[in-house]
Amino acid sequence: MSGMRFVLTCVPGVDSQWFFTLWNDLFAVTKADEITSDVSIQVSSTSHVPGAIPVPASARLIAETPTRSLWSGNDKFWMQGNGIKCAASKSNIDIAISKEFWANTLFKQRDFLLVTMVSMLRLNDVYGFHGNGLVRDNTGIIITGNSGAGKTTLTHALLSDGWQYLSDDAIALEIDGPVVRTRALRRGFALTEQALQRGGINPIWDKNSVRELGNGKYLSGPSVATERQFIGQCVPAAIFFTSVGTADATVITQIKPVEALFLALEQAAGLFVDAKSASSQLNLLKTLVEQCACYRIVAGRDVIASKETIARVSEMILSAAKKNKSVSSVDNGALK
Amino acid sequence: MTTQSTKCNMKPKPGVVHTEMEAGTAVLLDMETHRYFSLNESGAFIWNKLSTGTPVADVASLVAERYSLDHAKAQRDVDNLISELSKAGLLLKDA
Numbered sequence: 011m012s013g014m015r016f017v018l019t020c021v022p023g024v025d026s027q028w029f030f031t032l033w034n035d036l037f038a039v040t041k042a043d044e045i046t047s048d049v050s051i052q053v054s055s056t057s058h059v060p061g062a063i064p065v066p067a068s069a070r071l072i073a074e075t076p077t078r079s080l081w082s083g084n085d086k087f088w089m090q091g092n093g094i095k096c097a098a099s100k101s102n103i104d105i106a107i108s109k110e111f112w113a114n115t116l117f118k119q120r121d122f123l124l125v126t127m128v129s130m131l132r133l134n135d136v137y138g139f140h141g142n143g144l145v146r147d148n149t150g151i152i153i154t155g156n157s158g159a160g161k162t163t164l165t166h167a168l169l170s171d172g173w174q175y176l177s178d179d180a181i182a183l184e185i186d187g188p189v190v191r192t193r194a195l196r197r198g199f200a201l202t203e204q205a206l207q208r209g210g211i212n213p214i215w216d217k218n219s220v221r222e223l224g225n226g227k228y229l230s231g232p233s234v235a236t237e238r239q240f241i242g243q244c245v246p247a248a249i250f251f252t253s254v255g256t257a258d259a260t261v262i263t264q265i266k267p268v269e270a271l272f273l274a275l276e277q278a279a280g281l282f283v284d285a286k287s288a289s290s291q292l293n294l295l296k297t298l299v300e301q302c303a304c305y306r307i308v309a310g311r312d313v314i315a316s317k318e319t320i321a322r323v324s325e326m327i328l329s330a331a332k333k334n335k336s337v338s339s340v341d342n343g344a345l346k
Numbered sequence: 347m348t349t350q351s352t353k354c355n356m357k358p359k360p361g362v363v364h365t366e367m368e369a370g371t372a373v374l375l376d377m378e379t380h381r382y383f384s385l386n387e388s389g390a391f392i393w394n395k396l397s398t399g400t401p402v403a404d405v406a407s408l409v410a411e412r413y414s415l416d417h418a419k420a421q422r423d424v425d426n427l428i429s430e431l432s433k434a435g436l437l438l439k440d441a
Contacts, residue, residue, distance in 0.1 A: 268371055268384055275375070275382055285377050289363045292375055296365045 020053040024107065029053055051103045062106035063088065063095045072283055077118065080125065082283055087129035091122045098130035115224025117200075124180060124196070128279050136184040136193075137291045138279030143176030143192050143244065144168055146324075149331045150244030150339030152181065152192060152302070154277045155252035160309045164252055164323075166205060167313045171324040174241040180279075183294055186245070189337070190298040193243045201228045244339040248303040248331035249274070255308035258315075260323045262330050263306045270304035271296055303334035355440035356428055358397045362436050366390060374436060383434065388413060392427050396437065402428065 020026035054062060065088045069081035081088040089096045093110030096103060103126055111119065128138035141154030142165045153161050162178060169175055177194040184191055206220070206228060223229045251273045255261065265273075274295045275281060281288055307327070312319035358364075361377035372390035374383040385393055391412065395405045402424070410420035431437040 268367055268369075268373065271367070271373055272382055272384070281375075282377055282380050285361050285363055288375060288377060289365075292363055292365045292373070296367060296373070300368050 018051045018053070024053050025112075026053070051105065053105045053107060063097045063104055065090070078122065078125065080129070085133060087126070087133075089122065089126050089129065092118065094122050096122070096126040098126050098133070100130070100133040103127070103130055116221060116229055117224035117227060120196075120223070120229075127195075128180075131182055132280055132283065132287055135290060136182050137294060138195065139181050139183050139192075139274075140179065140277040140279065141181055141249075142178055143181045143194065143246070145174040145176070145241050145244045145339055146172065146328055147332075148340050149248070149328060150192070150246040150337075151327065151331050152246045152249045153252055153307075154249065154274070156276070158254075159252045160254040160313070161252055162200065162202075162205065163254075164250075164307070164309055164313055166199075167320045168324055168327065169239060170317070171320050172239075173324070174239045176241055176244065183298065185294055185297065189245050189301055190294055191243055191245050194240075198229050201230060202226065203228070241340070245337055246298070246302055247334045247337035247339050248305065248327075249299065250305050250307045250327065252307050252309060255310055257308070257310045258312060260310040260312055260326065261308045262326060263308075264330075265304050265306055267296075267299040267304060270299040270302070274299055301334075301337055303331060305330055355399070355401050356396050356432070356437045357399070357440040358393075359436055359438050364393065364397070366394075376434075376436060379435065381434075383436065388423070389427055392424055393431075396428075399440075 018026075018030055020029055065081050066083065069083035069086075069088060071079060072082045073080040078089065078091040085099060087096075087098045089098070091111075092114050093108040093112070095106045105126070111122075114122075124138075131138060139152075139154070141152045142161050144151050144153065144165060146168075153164055155161050165175070165178065176192065177196050178199050180195040182193045182195045184193070200223060201220070203226065220228050220230045249270060250262070251265075251270070275292075278291060278295060281291060309323075312323055314320075359376070359378075363375040363377060364372050366372045370387035370390055372385040372393060374385065374393070375381075376383070388409065392405055392409060395408060396402070400408070406417060406421040406424045409415065409424055410417045413420070415423070428437060
């Protein structure tokens with residue numbers, strides 16, 4: 011993914027600006043009139059979806075939900091959802107959309123595109139991971155955990171204390187020589203109603219751009235201030251597995267790499283797609299937990315209480331991450 | 347005593363993916379059941395020998411040599427692990 015450039019082309023009839031905005035919110039793509047690309051994304055006409063992008067009979071169905079099906083085969087993935095069909099190969103993504111697609115919630119629209127993008131990345135040995143990336147003082151961290159475990163709340167707290175930001179809820183992991191590097195996969199914030207109400211403490215998103223995502227969440231791009239905090243990649247020095255506690259104070263406990271690997275496997279995207287890529291993904295996650303200092307973090311009320319308590323949590327996390335002196339997270343000034 | 351497992355070779359079930367950790371331990375991933383398993387250092391050693399085709403009868407000798415155990419104790423340990431891994435569906439008899 012190093013230097014990977016995505017170029018989006020929409021045929022006439024597709025709301026290209028809207029699609030560009032949606033895709034750019036996820037992946038920071040380039041418009042089609044710019045230079046060459048590593049991955050071209052082509053959005054085709056809305057008029058012939060039923061026969062568009064056929065899935066060959068030889069493809070293997072690897073995931074199915076009421077609204078989405080995913081197939082794998084011959085170095086290619088196919089995804090079909092409500093009003094959208096996609097085919098992802100190593101360097102190309104074809105998308106056919108219908109009017110039905112736009113009736114989905116923004117949450118689902120993003121989800122369809124994210125599945126397609128993560129499938130394409132997988133073919134490039136880059137693996138999606140459910141977590142957030144942050145950097146401070148040349149020290150990169152990953153915050154991960156199950157949905158509702160407090161990842162975004164903790165991330166907002168750290169951003170409000172001056173940390174730099176890679177991505178909310180989805181990051182990409184790739185082997186880069188002897189280390190694992192993490193890259194941004196999603197720039198917008200998915201906010202809960204409560205997070206919106208706490209905007210006074212954490213003014214990190216653009217209040218003017220808040221849109222309803224569905225599923226009780228709202229989407230916003232980074233605020234002007236947060237945009238300046240954006241960083242495209244880092245080599246993480248620590249990984250924190252979050253859960254929400256009821257105590258006042260946040261507690262951090264170091265764990266062994268093997269425990270961390272088990273926890274990380276729970277957050278690995280598409281782990282069971284096929285044995286070959288699973289083996290690469292497993293080895294990548296092993297390298298990640300061995301390069302990182304690994305912690306469980308039980309977030310207390312101090313994460314949202316006040317700027318002073320947030321600053322203490324921030325310092326505690328930075329101090330824990332810095333115990334791992336073997337990793338320099340930001341190198342060569344190549345941040346974006 | 348010669349156990350059932352020493353009479354045949356064992357091999358990992360297809361679709362079991364593994365990685366070795368720095369400390370010599372290992373993590374196994376069963377692609378079929380979507381379950382994960384960890385092996386301690388000696389378990390990882392035995393898994394490694396079985397998955398590279400070492401006959402079961404020879405694995406106990408290698409374990410005895412590596413961990414300075416008497417052969418009978420090493421054989422029991424190997425048999426117990428093979429039994430557990432087989433029950434978990436991670437090992438198959440190699441015809």
